Amino acid sequence: MAAKSNADYWVGFDLGATKMLAMVYSSSFDFCGKAKKKTKAYEGSKSGLNRISSAIFAALDKAGIKRDNLAGIGIGIPGLLDLEKGIVVDAPNLGWKKVRIRDSLEKKFGVPVVIINDVDAGVYGEYSMGAAKNARSVVGVFPGTGIGGGCIYEGKILRGKRNSCLEIGHIQVMPGGPLCGCGQRGCLEAVASRLSISAEAAKAAYRSDAPHLIEIAGTDLSNIRSGALAASINAGDKAIEMIVREAAAWIGVGVANIVNLLAPDVIVLGGGLVEAMPDIFQEAVEHTARQRAMAAFENSFKVTVAKLGDDATVAGAAAWAMKTVTEQNKGTP
Ligand SMILES: [Zn+2]
Structure with a gap:
């Protein structure tokens, strides 16, 4: 029309x-x-x-x-x-x-x-009005219940013939690892989504390794949301901080793979987890991604946090x- x-x-x-x-x-x-x-x-x-x-x-x-x-x-x-x-x-x-x-x-x-x-739209939003304005190539990574991803390449959304692509959540990072919602094992999503972080955090709380988390949210998975994780870390739960940093490092491994394939100049991290703990995610993802990417790409990209939030x-x-x-x-x- x-x-x-x-x-x-x-x-x-x-x-x-x-x-x-x-x-x-x-x-x-x-x-x-x-x-x-x-x-x-x-x-x-x-x-x-x-x-x-x-x-x-x-x-x-x-x-x-x-x-x-x-x-x-x-x-x-x-x-x-x-x-x-x-x-x-x-x-x-x-x-x-x-x-x-x-x-x-x-x-x-x-x-x-x-x-x-919707994820492509989020990345395109950051590209046209947010954290990746005017980038030649930007990859967005949004860890939440799953882990969404999208790529804008020279102003176009990278996609398949009919469907969207860049399913970074299903990059396989751990052979034989935990079962993923997609039916495979060891996908990034199965080791680093909010769901898997909350599951590890619940175990730590259950073991009495996270005194603040157990006070804020107990051991029920559905109560251990991004805000509760951030609050428990701020209150001093070291075990929870380690779990979140480990998950963010896995995302860094996924990002390094993407960098080796596409050489984007900007990686934008967004979603509820990142909004609640921007510094931890930015640092840990960037550190691992630089370590794991090929030497030629080590300093070819920046890792930044989304600006537009829910919009x-x-x-x-x-x-x-x-x-x-x-x-x-x-x-x-
Ligand atoms: Zn999967």
Whole structure:
């Protein structure tokens, strides 16, 4: 679908498993307004699509922008997407299968809609407005429940023919190591995600090696979140600090592999764990990555912490839609 000629506002959208966020930007990336809603994934995709539309209308209202001035919409979505056809093929976190999200929203808003993997959108956000502005090549690594990754290479999102790529969480770093959610063993995600860090931390607390953590969060995995880990380290739990540093060092091993393959100039670390403990992650990942990368690449990259926080996906989705639609327009006579 072609863009309207006099419309110059863009909506970025982050479709998360629990909440959705819509933000309106001008074409020079000035923030104009936003709206948040619960996703309520259990209500199914039809209700989900309606909730997305009403969140976008609410954001436009807040921004004081009429629908006629909207140029396009970019949506960051977790899961397997058909980027060409604009279809959510399978999003386990949402319980969505084969949902024609692009067609549905284009019909409703009358503007081009671009879908993008949520992690790619986050990296593109940091590239266009955040910690990796103007980098030639940037790799984003986001340790959370899993470990997401994405790469922007000379302004383009590195991807496969139909799907996104750079699954850094499933680089195998420990042959025969712990079982991963993907079915393999020893993936980076199985030794360095928030889940595996919390599991090790729970054991340390259970063994009475982490007196502060046991006070803050007990030994229940679901209570040992990023904030609790950071608080226990700040209070002096050395065992927990060691566990987090070890996990971050494993991420450094993964990053060294990526550096050897792609030679990015910036590595951006983001997500809840990194936000809670930015210094530990930045230091440990950088130290190991420099040690493990080939000598030729040792000083060819910098490791930095994301700047946009929760807004990275929305910002990146809007910026990517703007770039994609503008290029499409140039291509049509
Ligand atoms: Zn895996």
